[in-house]
Amino acid sequence: MEYLNIFRKKSIPIGVSVSHIHISREHLDKLFGEGYELTPRNYLTQKGEFASEEIVTLINHTKKLENIRILGPVRDRTQVELSRTNAIRLELNPPIRDSGNHEDTPGITIIGQAGSITIIKGVILAMRHIHMSPKDADFFHVRDSEIVQFLCGEQRRLIFDSVIVRVNKNYVLDFHIDTDEANAAGINTGDTGYLIKFSRGLSNKKESRRERTLITETDVLAHLNKGEKLIVTKDTIFTPLALDLARKHNFV
Numbered sequence: 035m036e037y038l039n040i041f042r043k044k045s046i047p048i049g050v051s052v053s054h055i056h057i058s059r060e061h062l063d064k065l066f067g068e069g070y071e072l073t074p075r076n077y078l079t080q081k082g083e084f085a086s087e088e089i090v091t092l093i094n095h096t097k098k099l100e101n102i103r104i105l106g107p108v109r110d111r112t113q114v115e116l117s118r119t120n121a122i123r124l125e126l127n128p129p130i131r132d133s134g135n136h137e138d139t140p141g142i143t144i145i146g147q148a149g150s151i152t153i154i155k156g157v158i159l160a161m162r163h164i165h166m167s168p169k170d171a172d173f174f175h176v177r178d179s180e181i182v183q184f185l186c187g188e189q190r191r192l193i194f195d196s197v198i199v200r201v202n203k204n205y206v207l208d209f210h211i212d213t214d215e216a217n218a219a220g221i222n223t224g225d226t227g228y229l230i231k232f233s234r235g236l237s238n239k240k241e242s243r244r245e246r247t248l249i250t251e252t253d254v255l256a257h258l259n260k261g262e263k264l265i266v267t268k269d270t271i272f273t274p275l276a277l278d279l280a281r282k283h284n285f286v
């Protein structure tokens with residue numbers, strides 16, 4: 035039997051990412067000058083992460099996208115995260131990738147206030163994901179890299195599939211999607227949603243109790259054949275035929 039668990043006891047905050055870039059130390063030097071330091075504009079939910087005051091322009095041949103913000107702090111590699119709408123505007127078709135995976139991704143030209151660079155890869159559509167601590171992972175019965183579903187929105191309620199779980203002791207519980215995905219569900223940063231998980235078998239105590247409490251005629255017969263006594267509690271429910279049979283054999 036397959037169960038659909040909606041973890042309604044713990045809502046998850048939603049963070050919508052507008053198209054942005056992460057930058058390496060080397061590339062920041064080229065775009066803004068040697069030794070340049072990013073200026074935090076506002077801090078994000080994940081520890082130490084911030085949107086900076088610095089913005090760049092992205093260019094692919096004749097197509098241009100302005101006012102793309104740099105997220106800090108600097109990283110090992112430069113990465114450009116676009117919504118699909120913005121990728122289409124730039125005539126690019128980047129694949130959906132987990133952050134840091136640049137295999138078979140297109141490049142782009144980035145212009146800053148002091149210079150420009152052209153990267154040969156690193157443009158991605160970010161895979162939607164949920165950040166969580168090991169404690170949260172325990173609560174939701176999930177592991178790092180597990181794929182789950184996420185329920186959100188009201189009038190445009192959606193269940194997002196293919197959501198990757200990211201577990202790290204430094205992570206704060208947050209569901210991350212881009213502007214296209216958020217717009218499809220009519221949701222904004224600060225809204226909340228629920229993790230959904232499909233699982234096989236008895237998934238939690240409540241359901242397992244419910245499952246065990248319904249006794250059918252077949253159950254009674256099975257116990258009779260094995261010569262076992264039925265364990266009956268106040269939560270046990272019998273079908274009418276099962277109750278007749280159980281009474282006949284002094285089970286209840």
Ligand SMILES: [Zn+2]
Binds near residue numbers: 163
């Ligand atoms: Zn994230």
